[in-house]
Amino acid sequence: MEDLNNGLGADNQHEPKENPRRDFLKKSSLLTAVALTPGVAVKAAESHLDEKVAAAFEKMPVNITVNGAAHKLSIEPRVTLLDLLREQLHLTGTKKGCDYGQCGACTVHVNGQRVNSCLTLAITVDGKKVTTIEGLAKGEELHPMQEAFIKHDGFQCGYCTPGQIMSAVACIREGHAGSEAEIREYMSGNICRCGAYPNIVNAIQEVKNGGQQV
Amino acid sequence: MKQFQYIRPATQQSVLDAIAKPGVKILAGGSNLIDLMKRGVTSPDKLVDIQKLPLHGISQNLGNVRTVSVGALELNSAVAEHKIIKEEFPLLSMALNAGASPQLRNMATVGGNMMQRTRCTYFYDTTMPCNKREPNSGCGAMEGINRMHAIFGTSDKCIAVHPSDMCVALAALDATVEVKSKKGTRYIPFTEFHKLPGDTPQLDNTLAKSELITRVIIPNNHFAKNSYYLKVRDRASYAFALISVAAALHIEGGTIKDARLAMGGVAHKPWRLTAAEQFLKGKPGTAANFEQAAQLAMQGAKSYGHNDFKLKMAPASIVEALSKAAGLV
Numbered sequence A: 001m002e003d004l005n006n007g008l009g010a011d012n013q014h015e016p017k018e019n020p021r022r023d024f025l026k027k028s029s030l031l032t033a034v035a036l037t038p039g040v041a042v043k044a045a046e047s048h049l050d051e052k053v054a055a056a057f058e059k060m061p062v063n064i065t066v067n068g069a070a071h072k073l074s075i076e077p078r079v080t081l082l083d084l085l086r087e088q089l090h091l092t093g094t095k096k097g098c099d100y101g102q103c104g105a106c107t108v109h110v111n112g113q114r115v116n117s118c119l120t121l122a123i124t125v126d127g128k129k130v131t132t133i134e135g136l137a138k139g140e141e142l143h144p145m146q147e148a149f150i151k152h153d154g155f156q157c158g159y160c161t162p163g164q165i166m167s168a169v170a171c172i173r174e175g176h177a178g179s180e181a182e183i184r185e186y187m188s189g190n191i192c193r194c195g196a197y198p199n200i201v202n203a204i205q206e207v208k209n210g211g212q213q214v
Numbered sequence B: 001m002k003q004f005q006y007i008r009p010a011t012q013q014s015v016l017d018a019i020a021k022p023g024v025k026i027l028a029g030g031s032n033l034i035d036l037m038k039r040g041v042t043s044p045d046k047l048v049d050i051q052k053l054p055l056h057g058i059s060q061n062l063g064n065v066r067t068v069s070v071g072a073l074e075l076n077s078a079v080a081e082h083k084i085i086k087e088e089f090p091l092l093s094m095a096l097n098a099g100a101s102p103q104l105r106n107m108a109t110v111g112g113n114m115m116q117r118t119r120c121t122y123f124y125d126t127t128m129p130c131n132k133r134e135p136n137s138g139c140g141a142m143e144g145i146n147r148m149h150a151i152f153g154t155s156d157k158c159i160a161v162h163p164s165d166m167c168v169a170l171a172a173l174d175a176t177v178e179v180k181s182k183k184g185t186r187y188i189p190f191t192e193f194h195k196l197p198g199d200t201p202q203l204d205n206t207l208a209k210s211e212l213i214t215r216v217i218i219p220n221n222h223f224a225k226n227s228y229y230l231k232v233r234d235r236a237s238y239a240f241a242l243i244s245v246a247a248a249l250h251i252e253g254g255t256i257k258d259a260r261l262a263m264g265g266v267a268h269k270p271w272r273l274t275a276a277e278q279f280l281k282g283k284p285g286t287a288a289n290f291e292q293a294a295q296l297a298m299q300g301a302k303s304y305g306h307n308d309f310k311l312k313m314a315p316a317s318i319v320e321a322l323s324k325a326a327g328l329v
């Protein structure tokens, strides 16, 4: 209960302030719902979300681990993982390109698998581990793929780059970086307006051939 | 996106109870549904996330009739990479890998792929008329830009195509769809799962709203050695098909014992080429026979202007897919 309220506080803080009345209404109805909801239902909400819980909550509790940090949050079901990361957790490394699954700029790893965060509802990531571009480096030490992108000029404007790098790491982990043709095919979900493709392929090949741990 | 309620039931019974009600939609990977909801093409009041149901996994049934069963929630990427699928049903593996992007295939499920809506741009644009989105509002594509549209089985209401690659392979492989509702279990031959537009283009298929796809069953076959999925599109990857062809041959001693052919990008459903299949049976797999089969397959084709090119591209694609499947090229 207490954790849930904490989660609420954390996210409401970052909501746009244009409509304080609406915010207030939302918050108060939500708090009433929380207050009126027996602890059992909150528990139920955290394990599986059933009809009763859906009816009682405008926002729903989720537990998501992002780059190793556990977050207890309360979100509207319509919030995408991309918007959660950018707007609520302020992890703006993940980019919004098309917002419709067509460009790959929003690529992140969920439980180790690359997905488009713009078409993923945040609520479906409940209990899962998310890795974003911010989670690749170890402190000051860049990830080998980040190093390789710099070395090979794998970007110009850089907008697509976080998505490219998340995809590139997955591409090697999946075992799909065997040849230039295979890399191109398995990187096709990431569009680069600047056309940095040849350099991106070079960067991936170097990391693959270097045999470094990705 | 309009607000909606979200539930994630842990049992099939609760899912079946929930989907029987109006305004409710099943959510699987979300890669099509969330896209359509963002654009306001569909606005359900409630989403029933089925990811907790045990509809995962690929298993072999080694009884009298050998089959492979693929769960409705199995990911497109996982099916494409699965050992049994790669070795025994390479056509399906190829078709899946030709679809969408690696990221999207990590989200897309088998059931969701079957149920994905058309990519007709007028269907997506809520300011345009579209009989599929809004019955009796008209069809923007008929006299509009219809480059991607159908050449077989169209009606005066709708000329959209079904966009799936996976479904073209499953239609060719004579798969069966298992669906469940409160009334029990039903089995639908894959070729009868999707329908032609006719007077009801708003309906893509024969699944009732109260039904849940649980798995797809594929019978064993002798096509593994001579299968090919050809996809022709505007760029080398990550684009929907202009035309696709699933070709599966059982060749023994140079003679075609059995053939399966289906096309994508040409109709409101995966388009089986049964006349061409019949023609090929018992004949040697030569370029001349493939040409003739392709001509047979084109009977009844009709184009709408921007997609006239498909009348030439389709037979050429059939010949190429057959030639690749037979190892001629």
Ligand SMILES: Cc1cc2nc3c(=O)[nH]c(=O)nc-3n(C[C@H](O)[C@H](O)[C@H](O)COP(=O)(O)OP(=O)(O)OC[C@H]3O[C@@H](n4cnc5c(N)ncnc54)[C@H](O)[C@@H]3O)c2cc1C
Residues within 6 Å of the ligand: A100, A101, A102, B025, B026, B027, B028, B029, B030, B031, B032, B033, B034, B035, B050, B072, B073, B098, B099, B100, B101, B104, B107, B108, B109, B110, B111, B112, B113, B114, B115, B116, B163, B164, B165, B166, B211, B212, B213, B214, B238, B239, B240, B241
């Ligand atoms: C940019 C882009 C490019 C793409 N390119 C291709 C391509 O080249 N080839 C291709 O084939 N596909 C392509 N796709 C489509 C993709 O394959 C589909 O979005 C995906 O297969 C849908 O699966 P899902 O699990 O995400 O479905 P969802 O989006 O979750 O659901 C889709 C529909 O299926 C229903 N549904 C889901 N599961 C069930 C079930 N078990 N029983 C009953 N109903 C169910 C849902 O209610 C919904 O109406 C592309 C998509 C995008 C965004």
Ligand code: SF4
Residues within 6 Å of the ligand: B118, B120, B121, B122, B123, B129, B130, B131, B132, B133, B138, B139, B140, B141, B142, B157, B158, B159, B160, B201
């Ligand atoms: S072709 Fe079908 S989907 Fe496209 S606008 Fe016409 S009715 Fe709508």
Ligand code: FES
Residues within 6 Å of the ligand: A095, A096, A097, A098, A099, A100, A101, A102, A103, A104, A105, A106, A107, A116, A117, A118, A119
């Ligand atoms: S922003 Fe998600 S794919 Fe473009």
Ligand code: FES
Residues within 6 Å of the ligand: A154, A155, A156, A157, A158, A159, A160, A161, A191, A192, A193, A194, A195, A196
């Ligand atoms: S570097 Fe500019 S879009 Fe890729």
